[in-house]
Amino acid sequence: MALLAESMKVHLRQFTSAAVDGSLMLRGLLGTSAGRSLGYGKGTRYLRNQTSFSSSKAEAAAPAAVPMNQLMDDFVNGSTANYIEDLERRYVENPESVPGSWADFFRRLEGGETPDSLSQAYSQFASTNVALTGASSALAVKKSIGVTLLIRAYQTQGHLLAELDPLELDVRPMQTDLDPSSYGFTEADWDLEMSVDNPEFAGLFNTKEKSTYTLREIVKRLREVYCQSIGYEYNYISEKAKCDWLRNHIESQPHEFSSAEKTTVYDRLAWSVMFENFLSNKYTASKRFGLEGGETLIPGMKTLIDTLAEGGCETVVMGMPHRGRLNVLANVVRKPLAQIFSEFSGGLKPITEEGDKTDLYSGSGDVKYHLGTSYDRPTISGKTIHLSLLANPSHLEAVAPVVNGKVRAKQYYLDDKERSKVCGIILHGDGSHSGQGVVYETYDMSALPEYTTGGSIHIVVNNQVAFTTDPKFSRSSPYCTDVAKALDAPIFHVNGDDVEAVCKVMKIAAQWRQKWKTDVVVDIVCYRKHGHNEIDEPMFTQPLMYNAIKKHPNPLEVYKAKLIGEKAMTKEEVDAIGKKITNIMNSEFENAKEYTPKARDWLSSHWEGFKGPDQVARMRNTGVPMEILKRIGKNVTKLPDDFTPHRQVKKNYEGRKKAIETGEGIDWATGEMLAYGTLIHEGNHVRISGQDVERGTFTHRHAVLHDQKTGARYRPLDHVRMGQHPHQFTVSNSALSEFGVLGFELGYSMQDPNSLVIWEAQFGDFANGAQPMFDQFLSSGEAKWLRQTGLVVQLPHGYDGQGPEHSSARLERFLQMCDDDPYVIPEGMQDPDVELFFRGKHTIAQHQHHNWAVVNVTTPANFFHCLRRQVHRQFRKPLIVMSPKNLLRHPQCKSPLTDFDDEQSDDNDIQGIRFRRLLMDDSVTSRHPQPEPETQVRRLILCTGKVYYEIAQEREKRGLKDDIHICRLEQISPFPYDLVLRELRRYPNAEIMWCQEEPMNMGAYSYVEPRLYTCMKTLGLPLNWPLPYAGRPTSAATATGFAETHSKEQNGLINHALTLGD
């Protein structure tokens, strides 16, 4: 609100001095000083809700500052000024379209009556309270203005007087704008009959039935609509049609529920309240983050879902925090009660199903109020709607963008162009909605072309406290929902004790979403019956509130009293509902004792055929026949004849084309393009998102070209094959967010395994803004929730003197989260069967049991295989890529096209047709697990990433190729034990050294060291402790900011790596 008021003041200031040369003016009426006048001159246009207006008059007077106090006139506030201007504009267009008294007023102004005389009339009116009948017509106009402004004020600010707090502790002061006396009315005016004949008030007053209303009736009606259990905030929405639609829905909705509807609402509320009571009686000492005090959420959500289904929605994806989650699972998603109760009794681990020979993998599990599930729910209209509730971590709000990503992916796969069939519902707490930045990041993506989902429905369970913190200490805005105003989302605040009001706003919210396809917010103002959880003492910190809560009846009692009072239901009828529910719960409680979770809740239907870690999966080769490579290469490097690319981009594309034609010198970007192109060719969906990914932060990708004459965009990868879906290849620059966008892509990747979803950070270090996504979802999500994702995260990494903030993607952190045992070599990798070894089968178990992979790839072809491997296997794991910067253009970092093909697919030698986890020294060729020893080699340097090229170049210069061999760990984790063992066998006399660019406390050193020792120990090699190390010393900062120091350090570590002792 403050922002809007400020912007309005700016307008007023500008209008004051705009040239008006004889146009219609309200100057005299609205204030005697020029500083308070309003109006718009010919050719000057006022844009609602914008902080500027444009004038076609070049010579328009420059705005002169007006003292702020003059702009604060209680009569000419932001909304009234806006309203009068609107009336004036409508009068100019069509005098019939405004109420008669206004038309008269404008006519008189046109007729030459001076603004001053009207102004005097206003003053007289304000001081003398002349009754309308028999008053001068000027005073009639004044009354009319007063009443229209009053109505408008209620439409805009009525929510400030709405009765939202069930505890009635929130004392809401009378608002000046909502007080009739602010418009000159006095007690004596209550029974004045007035015209309210205005199309914008048609929903409020039926003027056909009754041509005039008394002030008393008008205020009563306004309070009824705007100040009862619902507070509507919507007038800031800049699109008039949307505002009108909403106003119409608010003002002309039938306010009465039918008796059948009331029974349904009662039944649903009873389930909600009784579920919490049941749990509280049966599991007294258990934490469940109950919904007590906010139970009307459940009937509200059911109404929401019913209405969405009526509006064509078939699938809903939901995300929510701890509060009330079990209730939502039981009563909205309909997870079997016996299962929920069984989880309360300790949550048995799932058992192996009959006939299944393998041990059922159950992961590490999670607490009951984090698990997700899905269900097909029949709705009131008879349609069925698919509901899925995503598993979520404790990190409040982190799941919000994940929901939207999943919704967007579903819309892609359902070809839901209108975005009507799939909708996201995101639940929030009041504290977290206003406090967590990811909430804004999620809203901010809501209208971006490649991220929009056609609007999410946000529900805030606003219990007016966050753990022990009162709202005034947890947010600076009046409402916890104010952040959504930035997006023009309508916000409905509703008293959580009024279940019918909750259902009513949910219905409008669903209708809004289906109609306008933008976000909408429902803020259920309720309370929290217990402490933060059931075993927490709230009286320590909120004594007054909890004294009120103790005396407060629960929402079911409130509704029951209402229904019985108004004779909508009898006591017997409500009792029968209670009895039915108690019986069902009791019998489910009994069933829970026998309940053993057997469902293999691994993968959703799209994931059929995919394997959990307990099932043996296959890996496919990733090479592609040369002929297809060439065809795709040609298609994606060809630009239309009438397209004018930038000169450098043209050259770049010519280079790519030539490399494909000649089969030589494929660079990183071309290799990447071939990976995407071949995956698309096979029918997969490829999506790349992140900051500036279209061009690429380092100008290497140019996945979207811009015509230099027309500005038209061209995406070569849209042309891999004929009839390609327009979004099959998606590449999009994102909002400048890491947490939100990564979350979105994670959600997207979880939908369908046949998609390659990539999030790329601008520089790897910025990924730390998304740390909860790595900690809570990517590295541990499968273990906790049995849900797989093949999301690829590309993090530019490498020390090239750009300072501490652009060098390191913090490789060490990703490695620290890898769950492989540093001291145990996985079965089959230590002494592999030769045939299995060549077919790569001995590595599958390791990959399947690992939580994610971390790679640092150094050749375009290997990156091609690495990306393709993500899709060409029967399970999915997240992939963290330390992606290159200077290798994008490095003359040595090129691959021949033959490294991409599948020529060797029938050969025993798997390397070359698949991703190479370790690149051997370039002088050796044998890949046998027991290679011929290279006895002359004195040192084996193991390293990863681009430092390889620097060491190799210097080694060449120094003529040390025979003495020092270099191996690259392209995949650092899961650690390629088998290949490292092979290399150790190859070099029996060599000293093993680890070389890295990063400081010793960073990079891969700490991860590699114990694993290398394990390999040495296995082979009976002497353990050289500490592990010989060439790299930067330990450091607090990731890198130096001084270019000279950087070079010195870099040269120093390379020199160290290549300096052999005697």
Ligand SMILES: Cc1ncc(C[n+]2csc(CCOP(=O)(O)OP(=O)(O)O)c2C)c(N)n1
């Ligand atoms: C990101 C994050 N910070 C802190 C917490 C610890 N925490 C759990 S619940 C809670 C209070 C949440 O308040 P609110 O959003 O109002 O939800 P309520 O519990 O009142 O339903 C806090 C601070 C958390 N889970 N996540």
Ligand SMILES: [Mg+2]
């Ligand atoms: Mg709260």
